[in-house]
Amino acid sequence: DVKVTQSSRYLVKRTGEKVFLECVQDMDHENMFWYRQDPGLGLRLIYFSYDVKMKEKGDIPEGYSVSREKKERFSLILESASTNQTSMYLCASREGNEQFFGPGTRLTVL
Amino acid sequence: AQRVTQPEKLLSVFKGAPVELKCNYSYSGSPELFWYVQYSRQRLQLLLRHISRESIKGFTADLNKGETSFHLKKPFAQEEDSAMYYCALHTGGFKTIFGAGTRLFVKA
Numbered sequence: 001d002v003k004v005t006q007s008s009r010y011l012v013k014r015t016g017e018k019v020f021l022e023c024v025q026d027m028d029h030e031n032m033f034w035y036r037q038d039p040g041l042g043l044r045l046i047y048f049s050y051d052v053k054m055k056e057k058g059d060i061p062e063g064y065s066v067s068r069e070k071k072e073r074f075s076l077i078l079e080s081a082s083t084n085q086t087s088m089y090l091c092a093s094r095e096g097n098e099q100f101f102g103p104g105t106r107l108t109v110l
Numbered sequence: 111a112q113r114v115t116q117p118e119k120l121l122s123v124f125k126g127a128p129v130e131l132k133c134n135y136s137y138s139g140s141p142e143l144f145w146y147v148q149y150s151r152q153r154l155q156l157l158l159r160h161i162s163r164e165s166i167k168g169f170t171a172d173l174n175k176g177e178t179s180f181h182l183k184k185p186f187a188q189e190e191d192s193a194m195y196y197c198a199l200h201t202g203g204f205k206t207i208f209g210a211g212t213r214l215f216v217k218a
Contacts, residue, residue, distance in 0.1 A: 029215045042210040101154040
């Protein structure tokens with residue numbers, strides 16, 4: 001059973017803070033993804049990684065960066081958090097074409 | 111452009127009534143389509159994919175390439191079907207494109 005875990009369920013940060021969201025998967029998947037989930041907009045891809053140290057921008061990468069130092073861990077970084085980054089963040093890993101999602105981190109930026 | 115459209119943000123039906131969640135896609139190649147579901151306080155998970163042609167929890171979805179649709183259907187809705195449903199399109203490569211989602215509410 002694939003397990004994708006995210007470091008926090010809820011996070012409250014202040015504008016300008018640097019924010020780290022961590023994601024770990026235990027099934028040795030090569031591909032990992034970060035999405036944000038907003039009402040009426042669905043899931044939008046921020047970044048993805050297809051191997052250790054390899055990353056590609058998704059559809060909305062502005063204001064974000066990522067890190068993949070180990071195969072099982074994929075981190076999303078908000079360099080300077082802004083209020084428009086308040087959202088639900090979902091991490092996923094992929095086997096074949098099926099995605100396995102983490103529980104999500106609800107980030108509020110004040 | 112590759113796109114997935116779910117025209118209904120909210121769908122409300124009575125228990126026992128048929129339900130159809132609409133999904134249309136835009137893609138010139140051979141698509142692979144999925145339905146994902148998110149129940150309250152649970153993680154997003156795969157419900158079904160068109161390749162397997164299976165029925166999960168009574169739901170079915172048929173790919174209609176002529177109409178570029180992949181509507182999700184269930185003949186008799188149950189209260190436990192209340193959830194957020196996302197249609198998704200995989201076009202090859204790494205990316206999967208998700209629709210905006212439809213919230214299904216099944217009333218007792």
